[in-house]
Amino acid sequence: GQNIDQPTEMTATEGAIVQINCTYQTSGFNGLFWYQQHAGEAPTFLSYNVLDGLEEKGRFSSFLSRSKGYSYLLLKELQMKDSASYLCAVKGFQKLVFGTGTRLLVSP
Amino acid sequence: DGGITQSPKYLFRKEGQNVTLSCEQNLNHDAMYWYRQDPGQGLRLIYYSQIVNDFQKGDIAEGYSVSREKKESFPLTVTSAQKNPTAFYLCASSEAESSYEQYFGPGTRLTVT
Numbered sequence: 001g002q003n004i005d006q007p008t009e010m011t012a013t014e015g016a017i018v019q020i021n022c023t024y025q026t027s028g029f030n031g032l033f034w035y036q037q038h039a040g041e042a043p044t045f046l047s048y049n050v051l052d053g054l055e056e057k058g059r060f061s062s063f064l065s066r067s068k069g070y071s072y073l074l075l076k077e078l079q080m081k082d083s084a085s086y087l088c089a090v091k092g093f094q095k096l097v098f099g100t101g102t103r104l105l106v107s108p
Numbered sequence: 109d110g111g112i113t114q115s116p117k118y119l120f121r122k123e124g125q126n127v128t129l130s131c132e133q134n135l136n137h138d139a140m141y142w143y144r145q146d147p148g149q150g151l152r153l154i155y156y157s158q159i160v161n162d163f164q165k166g167d168i169a170e171g172y173s174v175s176r177e178k179k180e181s182f183p184l185t186v187t188s189a190q191k192n193p194t195a196f197y198l199c200a201s202s203e204a205e206s207s208y209e210q211y212f213g214p215g216t217r218l219t220v221t
Contacts, residue, residue: 004150033209042198042212043151087150094158095141095166096210098150 002026004099006088011105012078020073020102022088033096034062034073035087043087047073078106110135112213114199119218121193129184129216131199140182141200141210144168151198157182158204186218193220 004024012018024032031050035043049055049064049071061074073086085101112133121127133140139158143151153166157176171190176182182201186193196217200210 008148040196040215040217042214044212045209048209089151094164095153095156096151098143098152100148100150 002090002092002097004088004090004097006086006099006102008100009103009105011107014078014080014106014108016078017074017076018078018104020075020086020088020104022071022073022099024069024071024088024090024099026090026092026097028092029066030091030093032062032064032071033087033089033091034060034071035089037085037087037101039084046086075104080106080108082106112199112201112211114197114213114216116216117214119216121218121220123220124188125220126185126187127193127218127220129186129197129199129218131182131184131213132180133182133199133201133211133213134180135201135203135211136179137201137211138179138204139202140176141202142166142172142174142182142184143198143200145196145198145215154184154197186220193218 034046037043047062054063059076064071083106085103087101088099089096115130141156142154155174157163173185198215199213202210
């Protein structure tokens with residue numbers, strides 16, 4: 001079976017750091033993705049991990065541990081515009097399987 | 109500008125009617141996908157196509173049909189057999205089956221009453 005778990009909702013303050021976790025159990029693994037989705041809009045690509053370790057891209061970083069079936073997305077220096085849903089997705093043999101997403105609310 | 113277009117943004121239909129959602133891409137991508145998104149749920153794959161004139165069912169294909177007659181186009185028909193058609197529909201494309209990043213269109217919100 002395939003299962004991807006993320007927290008439903010998180011809150012944080014502007015300027016702070018937040019970590020969004022994702023655990024997965026999938027048949028086949030060819031990488032893990034993080035997407036950002038603002039309400040009513042299309043998801044946009046944030047990061048991709050296929051090997052263990054940390055990938056940093058500006059204020060956003062993503063970590064992967066394949067042996068633990070675990071990833072996290074780290075957002076630093078939070079801004080109000082970071083309020084959105086963050087989707088974790090695992091690529092199997094041919095397709096992406098998405099988690100339900102984590103809605104992040106950033107307050108002033 | 110290269111990208112994926114979906115039209116219309118909002119679509120309203122009466123129950124019992126078939127409706128076709130448009131998806132066009134000018135990214136020269138081989139693979140295209142249709143997802144459905146419902147509140148509190150992740151994106152669920154309806155159909156995908158890796159090459160022209162070929163497509164495969166995703167996880168929730170019942171009540172839907174697709175065609176891939178051109179590389180640029182992958183329309184989705186929501187038939188009257190789909191029991192809960194009201195949802196946000198997203199089309200995506202990627203360079204190839206082995207490519208890792210999918211690019212998404214702006215989505216079509218379908219409401220069936």
